[in-house]
Amino acid sequence: MPKGVYLRRAGRIAWLAFAGAMLATPAFAQKKPAPQARSAPQQPAAQTIPSNPDDAFVALREAARKNDADRAAAISATLVDYPIPSYVEYFRIKPQMFDSSGQARIDTPDAEVAAFLQRYQGEAIADRMRNDWLLVLGKKRDWANFDIQYPQFVLKDDTQVECYALLSKALKGQNVAAEARTLLVDPRYFGEGCVDLIGYLAQAQQIQRSDVAFYARQALEQNYTTLAAKIAATLPDVRVDSDALATVVKMARNDPAQAAAYLSTVLGNLSRDEQGAAWGVIGQYAAKKLMPEAAGYYRRQLDMGGNQWLSDETQEWRVRAALRQGDWKQVRQSIELMRPELRAKDPAWTYWYGRALKADGRTSDAEQQFQSIAGQFNFYGQLASEELGRRITVPQRTAVSDAEAMAMRTRPGLVRAQKFYSLNLRFEGNREWNWELRGMNDRELLAAAEYARKISLLDRTVNTSDRTKAEHDFAQRFPMPYQDIMQRNTEAVGLDMAWAYGLIRQESRFIMDARSSAGAHGLMQVMPATARYVAKKIGMTDFSPTMMSDPNINILLGTNYMSMVLTDLDSSWTLASAGYNAGPGRPKNWRSSLARPVEGAIFAETIPFTETRVYVKNVLSNATYYSALMSGRPQSLKDRLGVVAPSTVTTTSLP
Known part of the structure; x- marks a missing residue:
């Protein structure tokens, strides 16, 4: 998702008013807020408690998920001897810690929580409970207990808890601005703790108004308008060029060309840094729409200099836009300008930087980049190995008894x-x-x-x-269950079994009863409508969706559909993998915007859907290892990726 850029500028944050009512600046002192009064619970229609203990436990979990404290208490009372008592207790207490909207309650039963942590010390559920309690303690400004509990929190995988931890340090006089800038990169995970942190750091002058504006802009770019408003409200006197910047963001999301035209008319009102950041936003959205103008928008951003106000996603798509255009100089320049932590997080940028150096004739420097990731068993580790002249093999096996x-x-x-x-x-x-x-x-x-x-x-x-x-x-x-069924069905349609296994490994991890939120079912995650279509095409007159739980039927229909998609997409494994995930019409549209043939790795890296981009890389990486296991011979991921050529055909009869 786009993460956004916010700019230095005078002018009231009127452009955020549409997002919702501004919140009052939070009180950041040690003073604790007044306790929330529990409203008298409404009396819902009587809900029966399942008599089967397992069914009752599942119902208890659902009550806890909804933070329905009364129902959770009633169900837990019936599960006195349930074999997982820690979860029964957790599901009873947790709804007392959060309200129905998921916000932390400050009237949490702290003594019960502390007793729970003592009783189940060292267990996973205790760490989960500690995570929950830290959110409550942070909201209550109970820093004495927060500071005791936080060092015992093992996973530390909750951004909002980390925000509260930095706020606690800041309140003690520590400067945490650098840590905050490293942490606050994805508004999806901010929550009220991070809004509070931003507000306090701005009031304490550890960060500038421009930083607050940047965080608000990140949220706005991801369409979290209410969050953007809350961040902006932490400093009511922050001012930006409201009309111009709000219009650029809203226009760029829908029509980057229109946003570019508009920006050209208001450039005189913006500083050089602001202009660069605005061109970066337009470039990001244009790149996601696979517009050839994207690289040009990014070049205008680069001409402005500076990188401070570009979101991570804007920086990543700057590289992808240059890759699609074959501009290796801009690929190199864009990666060199990346935030260091972002660049180090994904081996993609190490690989493409090596490729850019190689294109520039700096072979030795390029090989150093490839060598640094060639030992990784992933898509870019494999490609880096091939750049060093090594085909893909499986390592020596260590067997256990x-x-x-x-x-x-x-x-x-x-x-x-x-x-x-x-x-x-x-x-x-x-x-x-x-x-x-x-x-x-x-x-x-x-x-x-x-x-x-x-x-x-x-x-x-x-x-x-x-x-x-x-x-x-x-x-x-890379397991190969149902091998007889797989071999029979892949041979029947002339399908590469390594690719089929690579797809299943990514789709379902071999969970036979796997169900997606969209309704895809089984090993091969076939959608119901697709299953009916394929069944009809192959003459299965007695098909019923309930049959998809049978691996014979699931694999039969899944492999037939893979074959249909592969044929429809010119026998390209890269296009067909994308088509299986996103529908065959989308890769046709994506390739239609190509100006020239591109290697499969570039096509995969520039797929505009994050899920499909990751999916294609994982499926083809998996397939390469499966092929090496099955054949006992070295393999090439590059050969499997192939080359994707432009095409004007954008329609398909496949679902």
Whole structure:
């Protein structure tokens, strides 16, 4: 998602008024806010409590998810001897900590929470509870307890908690501006804790008005208008050139060319930095629409100099726009100007920087870049290896014994995880499983992965084996269940089985009953309408959607659809992988905007949908390893990616 840029400028933040009512500047002193009064609960229609304990537990989880404290208390009272008491208690307490909108309550039962943490110290659910409590303590400004609890929070994966932690430090006189700038890069995760942090740092003059404006602009670009208004309200006297900048953002989202034309008429009202940031926003949206003008908009941004007010997403799309245009000088320049943490986070930028250096004749420097990521078992690690002249192979296998694998069956977290998986509560199951893996060495991880395979949890086999650093078992990382069914169906339609397995690994991680939010079903995540279409095409007259739970039917329809998409997209694995995820019409549209043929890796990197971009890279990386495993011979990801040529055909009869 776009993350935005905000600019220095005088002028009232009137342009944010449409987002919603401005909030009063928060009180940041140690004084605690007055307790919220609990309104008398409305009496809903009587809801029965399931008699089956497992069903009641699932109902309790749902009540906790909705923060329905009364129903959670009623259900938990019936689960006195349930085998996972920690979660029964957690699901009872958690709705008392947050209101129905998900906001932290300051009348939380602190004593109960503290007792819970003491009772389940060291368990995954205790860390989850501590995460929740830190949000409450931060909102209450109870810094004494916050500072005691925060160092014990293990995962530290909640941006809002991290904002409160910085606010606590700032209130003690520490300058946290640099840490805040590193943290506040994605408004999706800000929450009220980060709004409070921004406001306090501005009042304490640790950050400038222009920083506040930048954070508000990030939110506005992602269309979080209410959040943008809240950030702006932390300093009511912040002023920007309201009409010009608001109009540029709104226009660029829908029509970058119109935004560019408008910006050209108001340039005299903007500083040089503001002009550069505005051209960057227009370039980002133009690049996402695959407009050839995008690179030109970005060149105007580069001519303005500076990089301070460009969001991460604007910086990333600056590289992608140059890649699509084949402008290696701009690729190199854009990566060199990237925020260092952003550049280091994704091996894509190391790979493309190496390619830009190579295009400039700096072969030795390029090889250093490729060498730094060539050992990674991912899309860009594979491509970097090929740039160094090495084709793709699988590492030597480290095998573990049955005894090592079965020793994992008594690990408490894995036991709890299996209970959750039996209830189809994968979120909690994965939390417990992953928590138990912390601190395991490679051999222990391989043993846990093998144990998961033995109990038919292939998604855990893959994800656990993926964690090893020096010892590996790629038969675990890239399993091949239902091999007879797969071979029969792929051979029937002339489909590469390695590609089919690579797709399944990405789609469902081999969870047979996997369901997407859109309704895709089973191993190959086939949509119901697509399943009916394919069944009709292949003459399956008795098809019913309930059949998709049968791996025979799921694989039959999935592989047939893969074959149809591949044929419709000129036998390009790159285009067909994109088409399977986003629908075959979209890659046709994306290629129609190409000015010339491009290598498959460039096409994949410039796919405008984040999910599809990641999907295509993972599927083809997977397929390359599957091919190496199946054939026992080195493989080429570059060959598999191929070249994508322009096409004027943008319609398809496929769903």
